[in-house]
Each structure stands twice: as structure tokens, then as C-alpha cells.
Amino acid sequence: MGIITRTWRVATLGMALGAIAGNALAADYTLSVNTALAQQDPLYRGLEEFKQNVEKRSAGKLAIRLFPGSQLGKDEDVLEQARAGAPVAVVVDGGRLAVFVKEFGILGGPYLAQGYEGIRKVVTSPLFDQWAEKLRTASGHQVLSFNWWQGERHVLTNKPVASPADLNGVRLRTPGAPVWMETIRAMGATPTPMGWSEVYTGLQQKVIDGVEAQDPASFGSRLYEVTSHLTKTGHINLITGIVTSAAWFDKLPAEHRQILREESLKAGDSASRATEASLADYEKQMQEKGMTIVEIDTKPFREATQPVYEKLGYTELHKEVEKLLQN
Structure with missing residues (x-):
């Protein structure tokens, strides 16, 4: 990617985030979540649940803004902004994280696990936690949860x-x-x-x-x-996660960090089971x-x-x- 193109994308995202900040003055912290999903998708409805629960538990001090249809840009561009410490997150698959930590790539491997419960066992395991910690060190990304199942392809x-x-x-x-x-x-x-x-x-x-x-x-x-x-x-078996900036995440009060991780996991389970129920x-x-x-x-x-x-x-x-x- 050329320097001019990257600068333009950074500036565009910066303007978008500036507008978001202006609309969220009541909150102490605002996280903008980008996704390629359409608003009708069961997983997007899970993101809405995540937003509602985070804002409720934090008494409005932590705001979540959702951007369907990749409104903040391509996944790779938002990941780059997160690396730079921006208050952004993206719903992303393991393949796009494998450029930073190779192990994540196996999540997109052929016939790795069967159905949601199979792949969930992998992404909530101590083995996966090791990959997530390596990601923090390698690229400065924080995994909130990785149990957002979109179905078998x-x-x-x-x-x-x-x-x-x-x-x-x-x-x-x-x-x-x-x-x-x-x-x-x-x-x-x-x-x-x-x-x-x-x-x-x-x-x-x-x-x-x-x-x-x-x-x-x-x-x-x-x-x-x-x-x-x-x-x-x-x-x-398409499993995705919510990934944000480790630098931004680490600056949050401990209770806010806990809320984000717990509610992300809960909403991921809810959304994934809704996806299961919708396939037929x-x-x-x-x-x-x-x-x-x-x-x-x-x-x-x-x-x-x-x-x-x-x-x-x-x-x-x-x-x-x-x-x-x-x-």
C-alpha cells in the first residue's frame, strides 16, 4: 500500500472517529466496532446485544458504536488503526491475523472442527489463549473474544x-x-x-x-x-472474533476491561446459537x-x-x- 493511500485512509478513518467522539461525549470511553456483516445477520444482532449490555453494565461510561457494511474500511485497515492505538475494533477471522501470529491461520483450516460447539472448544481453550497473548506482543492487538460463529462455508x-x-x-x-x-x-x-x-x-x-x-x-x-x-x-467452519487495540484496552479501568471481555463472550455465544437456528x-x-x-x-x-x-x-x-x- 502506498504512503499516500495509507495516509488518506488514516485521515478518512480519523474524521469518522472524530464524528463518533462528538456524538458520544457522555461516555468516558468509546469503542467503534467495524464489521462486514449486514444488519440483518444474526451476528450483527449479537453485536447490538454486546453494545446494549456493555453500556448498561458500565452505566454509560463505556460506549459502543457499530459500523456494519465495513463503513470504517477494510478489515486490514482497521486492524492497522488498532495497532496504532485507535479506539477501534473489528470482527475478523483468523486468516487475517495469521500475518501477525501464524497459529491463528489454522482456524480457517479445512474441516478443522464440526459445528459451533466444535470450534468453540478451540477458541476458548488455554491453547488459544497462548495465541492471543502472542498477538498482543507481536502486533499490539487485543482479542476480546473469538466465539463469533458465522456458519460452515x-x-x-x-x-x-x-x-x-x-x-x-x-x-x-x-x-x-x-x-x-x-x-x-x-x-x-x-x-x-x-x-x-x-x-x-x-x-x-x-x-x-x-x-x-x-x-x-x-x-x-x-x-x-x-x-x-x-x-x-x-x-x-467460519469462526471470527472481536479484536481491538491492546494499547487502548490497557488504558481502560480494570472493571471496563472485564465488562468488554465478559459481554463479548456472552454475546458471541448468543449470536452464534442464533446463527445455528437460522441456517435451515x-x-x-x-x-x-x-x-x-x-x-x-x-x-x-x-x-x-x-x-x-x-x-x-x-x-x-x-x-x-x-x-x-x-x-
């Missing part, structure tokens, strides 16, 4: 898919983190990094042939209008709008993607996580 295309061979030559949109890219490549497709906001147009204009995503995001972005088949591969309805609505949704035998995809862990240097860590999941 499936493949959306305009043709039937039953095996990795069916994805040969298919340009499939995915985030640019290495673990995501290698997973999609192992599944047989050509991984194509692209911002989420560009996916609908990219499919319309045939810049990409398909996308992999979780049901709430697929429905919220009306991808049933530009794809015809949803194949339930469940290849990535999202799929029903997409079927009613003409989309074909197919359950397949995922064994060929599981076998094809297992080498991803070794390729990215996660072999030993994968064994640790599997052991944790078995206990």
Missing part, C-alpha cells in the same frame, strides 16, 4: 458440483489469506481473492464463476440471484427463490484438503488441535 456456482473434479477451472472467490487460498485450490478450484462487496457484480459480469460462503452472508447478499447451485461442502430457514428461502441446494458426500473434499495443513506448516499444531477436540 459452502460452494455456490452455476453448475452442479459433486466432487473436486467438478471444480476444475472454476474461478472461486475466497478471501486472500493463505489457508483459504490453499483450501480452495486443494478442492479443485482456482482461488480468486476479491472483496465481499464486489462478489455480486463479479458473478454478474463473470469475472468469477462461483463463490464459497456461509448461508447468512449468501442470503444477505442475494447470491441466489447470480448463482443457481449451493453445494453443502462445509469445508471451512436461510436455505429454505434460497430454495424458494430458485436455488438448488444439494447435500453431498464430503469425503472426497476432506481427503483432497488434508495436505493443506502440511503444506502451510500446520502439521504439529493440527495434531494439538485434534487432541484438544477429542478431550
